[in-house]
Amino acid sequence: MDKVISADGTPIAYEAVGNGPVVVLVGGAFCDHNATAELAAALSADFTAVSYDRRGRGESGDTLPYAVDREIADIEALIRHFGDRAVLYGISSGAALCLLATAAGAPVDAVAALEPPYRVGADAPKVPDGYTDTLVALTSAGRRGDAVAFFMTEAVGQPAEAVEQARKLPMWPGLEAMAHTLAYDAHVMGGDPSALPERMLAAFPVPVLAVHSNASPEWLARGAVTVAATVPDGTLAALDGSFHEVPAATLAPVLTEFYQRVR
Numbered sequence: 001m002d003k004v005i006s007a008d009g010t011p012i013a014y015e016a017v018g019n020g021p022v023v024v025l026v027g028g029a030f031c032d033h034n035a036t037a038e039l040a041a042a043l044s045a046d047f048t049a050v051s052y053d054r055r056g057r058g059e060s061g062d063t064l065p066y067a068v069d070r071e072i073a074d075i076e077a078l079i080r081h082f083g084d085r086a087v088l089y090g091i092s093s094g095a096a097l098c099l100l101a102t103a104a105g106a107p108v109d110a111v112a113a114l115e116p117p118y119r120v121g122a123d124a125p126k127v128p129d130g131y132t133d134t135l136v137a138l139t140s141a142g143r144r145g146d147a148v149a150f151f152m153t154e155a156v157g158q159p160a161e162a163v164e165q166a167r168k169l170p171m172w173p174g175l176e177a178m179a180h181t182l183a184y185d186a187h188v189m190g191g192d193p194s195a196l197p198e199r200m201l202a203a204f205p206v207p208v209l210a211v212h213s214n215a216s217p218e219w220l221a222r223g224a225v226t227v228a229a230t231v232p233d234g235t236l237a238a239l240d241g242s243f244h245e246v247p248a249a250t251l252a253p254v255l256t257e258f259y260q261r262v263r
Helices: 033-043 068-082 093-103 131-140 144-155 160-166 172-177 181-188 198-202 218-230 248-262
Strands: 002-005 011-017 022-026 048-052 086-091 108-114 208-213 234-239
Touching: 002 068, 011 033, 011 068, 022 033, 022 068, 022 093, 033 048, 033 086, 033 248, 048 068, 068 086, 068 093, 068 181, 086 093, 093 108, 093 181, 093 198, 108 218, 108 248, 131 144, 131 181, 144 160, 144 172, 144 181, 198 218, 208 218, 208 248, 218 234, 234 248
Parallel strands: 022 048, 022 086, 086 108, 108 208, 208 234
Antiparallel strands: 002 011, 011 048
């Protein structure tokens, strides 16, 4: 993978495909660049699509102490490596990070956000007090698997039995490897992953396409609906997909139309 150097000296690893205007693809929890590679390929006929390892993941560095501003700077470094401006796509906490980066002044012309996990309804999973501190304590003690399980039960709302089954799957070691970044995602979501940044969204400077899967729980869909309704220039797209995911073949044409319309 190629790398850019962020403002604090951290190397950020990326892969780029295609030609044309730049779109930076930002993954959520447990995502490295591979999570957005299929979507990047689907967008590559019209865009230079950049998938990257967020700091602390994959081949990217991880300068401490963590700060959301450092992740925003990573996005800015990627954009400036390829040109003057870009559009963004993010999923889950990556969608929230795209919104934060743009509101902070990153050179972005439009944002597509798939199910940013803002908890705006009574049916959303309630995270316990001290959620972020607990994640840090577990990973600092080497209990990475317990940190993953804590996230899956408390933040996602999965039953403990399902998590115990997940521990036996081949993917589990990969989840453990990124367990320390769950606290990073919590900081992106406001420190307590429940707060909708209404003031920021109400003054949002660029068009936003908020997307949700028709197969996601209502509380996740409601996050996208609320974002689209709160920003000054918001569009909502409900697409066929699975839990917290829309296939690249379905999503790419919708993103392409949106980006080309607003640029």
